[in-house]
Amino acid sequence: LTANRTNDFSPNADQVFGGKVEKWIKFANSLKLRMAIRIRYADATLAEQMVKEAISTENGQVGVMENNDDNAFMKVSLNPFYTIFGWGDSRIGADLLTYMNAYEDPRRSVYALESTFTDSSITNGYHGLRIGNTHTAVDAKMYSSMNVTATAPLMWMNAAEVMFLRAEAALLGWDTKDTPENYYKTGIRLSFGQYGASNVESYLEGTTAPSSYKDPKGTYTVTLPGSAVSVQWSGTDNEVNLERIITQKWIANFPLSLEGWADFRRTGYPRLLSTPNNRSNEIIDGKFARRLKYPQQEYNTNKVNVEQIVSTLPGGDKMSTHMWWDCNPRLSNE
Template sequence: MGFGGCEKIKDFGDTNTNPNGTTTPVTAGLLTRSIAELGGREGGTSVATMTRPGYYAQYFSETQYPSASLYNLPQLEFNGFYSGFLNDLQNIIRQNTDPSTKDIVSISGSNANQIAVARILKAYAFWTITDRWGDVPYSEALKGNPVPKYDKQEDIYADLLKELKEAVDGFDNGLAVKGDVIFEGDNRKWQRFANSLRMQIALRMSKVYPNAGGQAATEFNAALNHSAGSMQTNADNVAINFPGGAYQNPWYISYVVSARIDDAISSTMTDALSGFNDPRLANYGSTPIGFPYGLNRTAAVAVSPGWGLVLKGDKIDAAEDVILMNAATVLFARAEAAEIGWTNENAQDLYEEAIAVSMAQWGYSGTAVQTYINQNSVRYDEGDPLERIGTQKWFAMYPDGLQAWSEWRRTGFPVLTPAEFAENDTKEIPRRYVYGTGEYGTNNANVKAAAALLSGGDTQDARMWWDKE
């Protein structure tokens, strides 16, 4: 295996060989593999392109076999995340910490830099897991314990913030990390991502700690004011580079390789974009016509053709990037923090900057952007500022359904109508995933203890710790 940069997913090879002929994993390969899995399709261990939260956030509609979009089949397993990319990331940390291996694996970057990157990605991954299920194994996970306890989400959040703070300050001036198919070993961009993630996690706690001097605001400000900065332009976007060939963009695999058309852009999204005269409509679907949201199979098969797939055709390419987090989302977070009094920044300026950055991500600038911002439906001073921020953030996060669903649960924006043919008991949009049957079979006592802490038990309607009415 060569180590000449490993800046593309195609560059990574055998994760269990190294120049000294030992069985120590090549950490550059582990890093690349974990990143590729983070950007992969749901059904494996995807985070970035999962579809179920996109149904709940009404970004997508199911076209042929509606089930998840009708809030059915709520029991979902998380074991694959632990045995997949989380295990790889923990292995990177372990190999760079163990005195018997740390010198060997330093060929893939300085020990400190590799550990910092792995800790940031671990924090991101655990954030996405706890925000789907709530309490999950954390402190006893990844240690070979087959029956780890479930940590409270409150405690997980506290440790994620600590991990990010320490990771940002843990980089050194040593060899850049190899196997990095996001930032190509750029430490400063990793620090900006970590600070931005820390701000987003802090804001997610806004209903628990709403006060300007509270825990969440304090964490937000510490990350905002860190000397490394935060994400502000699209050059800072956390984008996974899929080069094509053996490592293809997951939407391309779904639509082109597998020739499946199960997912469409929803009419909820296309109608909203059209109502705002939003030019991004031309990019968010292969056509500007959305598939009606929340139909059962009988109604779905009767829908007239012409509806759009998720994303425009040129964005469904084998070598297209997958975005884990974009700068616009961070700017909207700062706008909200300013609006609720957490910071002294100008909320309107940040709101408008966020819109402009999102538009630029999709190829729009100048007069088109200003015309959009000047509409009464978009102008910051023409309505409820938090509703404006929440709606525009929903537009800007597309197609990241998990973050859109999480923000809808936290803020209630935009206002969404549940599926007409919803099959769950309450007929309401789910607020969490239900623990999988596998956990009840292999870790029964601990999953039952976690379920007992949920109001109403282990249901998809139970609100998690930060999800306050």
């Protein structure tokens, strides 16, 4: 993204944790926890073992991230999101703001800027742009942009995500140091604290759930598939509460889109809006992308190895082919 600024994104100890070794160990353990949960459907035995190793504080081990002082942020001189959104052809997604608007999430003003529509019939607010739209560039620019400064540090991982990972592990009985509900609520509280947002206790009791997206331009209004969850923890249905965990983890992880994509592929959550126009240049049959295809340059310069790997993929080198860890039996036809 910034080939002419090669030093901007080079990480070192001072840029992240100031050389504090214990913080780096907690970060490493937290990454291990993330990887363990990632493979839970592929190898539950190994995943459980990794979870227990990552969170252990026995024999002097420091465990995982626990509070916002542990958050991993890298200092940069130019934030790439500032550059990307500055171009004017990227805007906050409709999916995220549909949920945050329904939840009346106080973090909206931290994540996004209000829309800038000039049409008197549209009330400006937090309006996300739907994937696959055919709006003109002029109209698209009016949707909510990211609220980010040029020198804002890049988030690698935060303690809120760790608590949601532990909540999921607790649902499985792999983390018995607290309940899934308590980990879930702690994750939300940490995220609110990270961004200085208020009224977290009221937010935790919210019973409203998103049901549809209304495009302010009137073109792409659509309902969400199924019945999305509210914020309030309730009941003992593990699948419903897993959806709560993943949905709030997705919100708290903004703008770490790759983690949200990984969680969506392995769990099916959060419930996302369908795409009105498939622009993937291949048939996905109404499904969501499961992986990225190998670029043509790889075929040109590394043909033998790429073709050997592709031959092992059940669905071939397609965006609709599931990754090896993306094997949740409930989603086998997604």
